[in-house]
Amino acid sequence: MNIDLSRRGFLRLAGAGVAATSLGAMGFGEAEAAEAAHVRAFKLATTTETRNTCPYCSVACGIIMYSKGDVKAGETAEIIHIEGDSDHPTNRGTLCPKGAALKDFVHAPTRLTKPRYRKPGGTSFEEIxxxxxxxxxxxxxxxxxxxxxxxxxxxxxxxxxxxxxxxxxxxxxxxxxxxxxxxxxxxxxxxxxxxxxxx
Incomplete structure (x- = not known):
């Protein structure tokens, strides 16, 4: 079988193939259409969103902390995700490596959460x-x-x-x-x- 294809025809065929592949990759395929009919809940949909400032340096980047647990009902809130605040005028959602690792800072086992005091002449700190x-x-x-x-x-x-x-x-x-x-x-x-x- 002999296919007579000009250079211009080859470019048209290749362009159509790239367009079809791109549409499929962007979610316009048959499988993606079936998946779109079933909407998944976002993992942060049931969390409490709190805006704050990154504690590391003088740039004062805005952060958003997501926590689970109702503090008003007496539950302990647990921070499950921290990200940059895209509405903040300073950082517009970006964070440096230290800011991006804030969740690890919050959950570090060595982080002090209560005041400690060493009495004059004492050799160890005690919580107060x-x-x-x-x-x-x-x-x-x-x-x-x-x-x-x-x-x-x-x-x-x-x-x-x-x-x-x-x-x-x-x-x-x-x-x-x-x-x-x-x-x-x-x-x-x-x-x-x-x-x-x-x-």
Whole structure:
């Protein structure tokens, strides 16, 4: 059998074959049409979606955390998936390798979830409650401020400077949080105040 095929005819036939193969690969085949009639539920359809900020650096990329478990009903929520927030203006859904591994960070067995305290002269840390930890911090701040606040300088001017304490804030926050942090620190009289991108 002899097929008489011109070069132009061969290109038309090859182009039609590529188009048909591409349509089949994109889901327009007979098997895909039958599959489309049965809609599968997405694996994240039954989860709770929470938006947050990646904790790693000062870029402040937006993330979406998906968790199972109803916290309002007293259940413990378990984070099952974390991805970049495509609506966030900073990262538009992309994450760096550290941000992409956030789920492993959350579920790490060595991750601390409760405050720990080592007593003076002690050799080991012990877990304490959040209330106890915050009370200890507040007491230390109050005692140091009361002992070291400089209210008036040598010229008799009111200055209200507290120079024996400093504050290091994280940059991965919203403008509103940064503004409140600044106002809180300055209202206490703290002079040494800085933002660190890698906190």
């Amino acid at each position: 409650s959040w209330d106890d930890a915050l009370n200890m911090i507040a007491r230390a701040i109050k005692d140091d401020r009361d002992a070291n606040l400089l209210q008036v300088n040598e010229a008799g001017q009111t200055v209200n400077r507290w120079t024996t304490a400093g504050f290091l804030a994280a940059s991965a926050t919203t403008n509103e949080t940064a503004w409140l942090t600044y106002k809180t620190v300055r209202s206490m009289g703290i002079v040494g105040f800085d933002n660190q991108a890698r906190v």
